[in-house]
Amino acid sequence: MTAAVAAAVESPMGELELVVAVRGGRSVAAHQYHRGALRVLRPHYLDDSGQVCYVLVNPGGAYLGADLYVIDVEAGDGAKVLLTTQSATKIYRTPGSFAEQRMTLRLGEGAQLELAPDQLIAYREASYRQNTHITVRPSSSLVMAEVVTPGWSPDGASFRYEELRLRNEIHVATPEGTRMLALDNLLIRPPLNDVTGLGFMEGFSHLGSLVVVDARVDQALAEEFHALTAGHDAHTGVSLTACVGGTTGLVLRSLSNSTEELNRLLGACTALLRERWYGQPPLNLRKY
Template sequence: MGELALRIGVRSGRSVASHQFHQGALRVLRPHYLDDSGQVCYVVVNPGGAYLGADLFLLDVEVEAGASLLLTTQSATKIYRTPGSFAEQRMTLRLGEGARLELMPDQLIAYREASYRQNTHITVRPTSSLVMAEVITPGWSPDGASFRYEELRLRNEIRVESKDGGIDLLALDNLLVRPPAGDVTGLGFMEGFSHLGSLVVVDARVDQALADELHALTAGHEAHTGISLTRTLAGTTGLVLRSLSDSTEKLNGLLGACTALLRERWHGQEPLNLRKY
């Protein structure tokens, strides 16, 4: 069990924490800055090392107007056996006008007999910029056989708050992964692939041309990829990319290439190098 709250504002041209709270098995490391852009990077840590049955983790993150946050994790999120009840993470994200959030966790690993639910509620403003990437990986046994997790449910609810105070639904992104009994990689399930990558982007600069460019970029990677756009609401649009592969490394490479394009074009930043390994 764990709870974490983090609010990021701007002070003297740099993004800093204006509020921070944690209890239980969640906390953040000291902030650091990867470049001179003023974007602050926080690393979420789970000292317990894994999620277990009936565990509940609550995260509340607010990026105030004009602030920029890169949020990542210290290591992979591991879901072990969950007899009796699923493990759950509930995250609330709020972005102010001109705020920017990059959510770049390490992979989610589901082990044998694991059941997990992840619910993320996101509220952005028309000038906010959100980029979220995630990789789902099945756990492996010592003899190399696939562990058979039970199911993963990931739900992103994205809303846009307009200048007049109205809040409207931009997208509801539901993902259910339930391997068939006996094989997590068989034909008919995820097209025979074992790993899944997701990229969600919400920004006023998202359009069909960007979707086409990202799709062309993914063609150079060993993965099966599809991209869809949301409707445009209050001048902002969402993009959802799904990619299937047979390794975490391949998906990290693909998602890294996509986020590198956005970082350089929109913010003049180098590709991410979190130096965790």
């Protein structure tokens, strides 16, 4: 371990802890702590469902080499939480060591957690690792959407970042014990001599991902998503996990050349779930 990495592990650039519980029919913070370059804005409610929305903010504006950010979020029994970001997550040059985000998510019985961050942008010579450890209950509901895009390069070339590693480890906690539901491991490592992206990621520049964990996930939903995404300018695949404790996971991957197109595609899928499962309207975060 290099000195830079060791220092990052010992002293994260930003830490955030958030525990949400149900009080008076609404979801509210039961515990909140932040240190360094991470915090959340004042909570707000987008509709009358009781779901609380928190906006994650990094005042530093970007992740740099050897930066470590640690996020811990718990949605207690029956809590409904929406977590988004104030703006895109930007990964700049990381000479000497990668930037890293470690996120832990815990969902209680009947909890609903929705993650809808702005896009992750990796710039020239950026190396980034994102490790997310998730524990759900059989009655929990988790929806996570994310878009990854290459940043601007001075010579106009695509894929100038070095490496992106995105890892989601999902467990189901039951009375009989905790079992792994899925290990979703994504590695994007552009070819060193490829300046156009052709032959890499099927020639596309942007990647969209959707992870859904819920007892209502089944093959019919996967087929419905596949049909829904067919009308978008993107190449999409959908797969299901095994069923653990009555809970099944769904992973959707989509390739495109446009952040907006992927946002529309993922938005259509999440809108379907919000209306059908939660009786809520499509997301309208109104950030801009």
